[in-house]
Amino acid sequence: MASVTGCLDREDVARLYAAHGAVLVGYACSLLGDRMQAEDVVHHVFVRLLRGDVAVREQPLPYLCQAVRNTVMNHWRKHAREVALDDSGACWLEAPRGHEETALAIERALAELPEDQREVIVLKVWGQLSFQDIGEVLETSSNTVASRYRYGLAKLRNLLKPLGDE
């Protein structure tokens, strides 16, 4: 894959999309609460990537997450309809067969967390980013990220306790 900025060719972009599309849609969805809009945001980011408007480096996921986040913050929220986080229209987690209810419960519990904790959890658990990478995405220190994560995770466990799945 092309390193540093450089223009990516279609195959590079298709590979990135296959590798990270799901996590990015999940991340956008956890911010927007709407899967259609989330897919639009990710699509938008990849189109900009194709045009060379978004730069990625060796480890592309943090940069892509940041591009998704910027798109959501700067652009989408200003124009899009009211964000409805408790809306069951999110549906970004795929469940093992028979566990669909649990997936929905996880999404709902996440939606109840404060946004700054929620996004750290999504990026850490499903994006598998380090606290330092997340700090770069969110433009904050890795200590802050780690503490948001601890608080968020504890809250999430509490919300999901009725499932008894642990």
Next chain:
Amino acid sequence: MSSDERFESFLREFRPAPPRGRPPALDAAPFDQVVATEQELREIVGVPSSRAAQKERPGLDHHCRAFIARSPFVLMATAGADGRCDVSPKGDAPGFVRVLDDHRLVIPDRPGNKRLDGMVNLIANPHVGLIFVVPGRDETLRINGRAWITRDPELLREFTVLGKTPLLAIGVEVEQSFLHCAKAFLRSHLWKYDEWPSRDVLPSMACVLYDQIRPDGLTVQDYERDIEEANRRRLY
């Protein structure tokens, strides 16, 4: 493994679902500066006027019926299961498309080229878009809905022309209808026949086909004869 790690791995049993659309790489490829979202499109073009937004009707009112009764020509758009689209023209005497009630109309299937692109699509995907044209009128009637191919003999009998009853008809359930504004026709001067080019500025269909197919042992004249005969004898 700490209990936090156990909880994390429990959460990871649920994976983010992959995006449903095709990778943008494939969509955006052959052109630059591609507009990829409705959001972006709206920012460029704006939103429809309230009149344009309000003109949709959920069925066929008397204005739609009158338009269809005077229309000898309709374009039918269909899409296959994979979303690939097709548009084909249908035409006959004005009123050849019958309105059955406020939500249903029927288009007889006259003999064509037997490619059946549109009907094959309808079997996989019933959604259909129609544009009715009335000669000399600058507005068109647009109808969107779902369609089925029917062989109901009682229905087909009503479409008999010169003793020939169609084998099939396309029955449409109307979901949306509205008059499309005149601008395309006004800009194109479509009905100003004194501006029409003479018929021979383009090569004949026979010439084009001959050129494209280059059949062994046939001449352009053979093609012309075949096409002329088909147009004369196999319209119904």
